[in-house]
Amino acid sequence: MPQKKVRKAIFPVGGLGTRFLPATKAMPKEMLPVVDKPLIQYAVEEAQAAGIEDFIFVTGRGKHAIEDHFDVSFELDTMLQAREKSDLLSVIRSWMPSPGQISYMRQMEPLGLGHAVWCARNLIGDEPFAVLLADDLVLSKTPCLQQMTEVHAETGGSVVAVMDVPREHTNRYGILDIERDDGRLASVRGLVEKPDPADAPSTLSIIGRYILQPQVFEHLDKQEKGAGGEIQLTDALAATLGSGPFNGLRFEGRRFDCGDKAGFLEATIAFALSRSDLAPAVRDIIKSYVDA
Numbered sequence: 124m125p126q127k128k129v130r131k132a133i134f135p136v137g138g139l140g141t142r143f144l145p146a147t148k149a150m151p152k153e154m155l156p157v158v159d160k161p162l163i164q165y166a167v168e169e170a171q172a173a174g175i176e177d178f179i180f181v182t183g184r185g186k187h188a189i190e191d192h193f194d195v196s197f198e199l200d201t202m203l204q205a206r207e208k209s210d211l212l213s214v215i216r217s218w219m220p221s222p223g224q225i226s227y228m229r230q231m232e233p234l235g236l237g238h239a240v241w242c243a244r245n246l247i248g249d250e251p252f253a254v255l256l257a258d259d260l261v262l263s264k265t266p267c268l269q270q271m272t273e274v275h276a277e278t279g280g281s282v283v284a285v286m287d288v289p290r291e292h293t294n295r296y297g298i299l300d301i302e303r304d305d306g307r308l309a310s311v312r313g314l315v316e317k318p319d320p321a322d323a324p325s326t327l328s329i330i331g332r333y334i335l336q337p338q339v340f341e342h343l344d345k346q347e348k349g350a351g352g353e354i355q356l357t358d359a360l361a362a363t364l365g366s367g368p369f370n371g372l373r374f375e376g377r378r379f380d381c382g383d384k385a386g387f388l389e390a391t392i393a394f395a396l397s398r399s400d401l402a403p404a405v406r407d408i409i410k411s412y413v414d415a
């Protein structure tokens with residue numbers, strides 16, 4: 124049976140970004156640039172490549188820079204047009220979703236990722252949807268969400284992007300309990316948020332890319348708090364198990380945790396090295412430090 128197409132995506136951007144203070148005192152974490160592009164733009168472009176048509180940002184206080192980034196900058200446009208800088212006009216415009224494709228929902232209180240997703244329930248309605256966390260950045264040949272929508276078109280149900288992590292790190296992630304595993308797709312029978320390494324049912328962890336079914340909102344409606352006193356998306360997903368297929372996809376590519384300083388710096392180096400205009404200079408810079 125053909126699966127319903129994934130047309131809508133939620134971008135939860137309501138977090139406080141405390142690990143990046145003072146940079147995030149007045150600027151949203153999602154606007155931190157990796158090389159020359161803010162994290163949130165990478166996430167939106169990834170969603171566009173996967174065929175997403177509706178972009179829903181769940182925001183909070185102090186996130187206006189995100190709205191401005193996805194809006195026409197009249198002064199800049201006019202100035203670049205007057206100076207006939209068509210290449211720069213394309214840099215600031217070509218990736219923008221069309222008018223009417225973006226909506227903003229205020230989370231009001233940062234009560235957790237599950238709560239942020241729940242805030243978008245009325246904009247999602249009764250269809251599958253994607254969730255992308257901009258601070259998880261993936262460098263891959265095929266955009267990560269596109270890899271997932273291709274799986275979803277075959278399997279339906281829920282699909283989460285997963286990767287193996289060192290066992291001592293299981294307490295940082297949502298971890299899968301696996302029923303079957305063919306090395307690429309793992310069929311999920313259980314989920315645990317941030318288990319102690321000794322209790323973790325596997326080392327396969329969920330990264331910030333999800334394709335979910337609207338039934339998850341029934342569980343989020345209960346507003347139950349989980350690990351860290353937050354309303355956890357993983358707990359609501361665990362409650363949907365058994366209601367349809369649920370697969371973890373070992374995606375092709377490399378994921379960087381840009382919510383963490385070391386992960387952010389690594390992403391900056393990896394993305395710079397992936398660009399032909401920057402790679403030679405960056406390689407020389409790195410070499411000069413390693414040789415010193």
Ligand code: UTP
Nearest residue numbers: 135136137138139140141142233234235236239
């Ligand atoms: P994090 O766990 O990284 O939290 O959220 P954070 O507040 O952004 O950052 P730190 O830990 O204080 O440094 C993961 C994702 O979920 C979103 C964040 O914006 C981020 O994209 N989130 C988290 C919300 O939208 N609302 C929340 O209540 C919590």
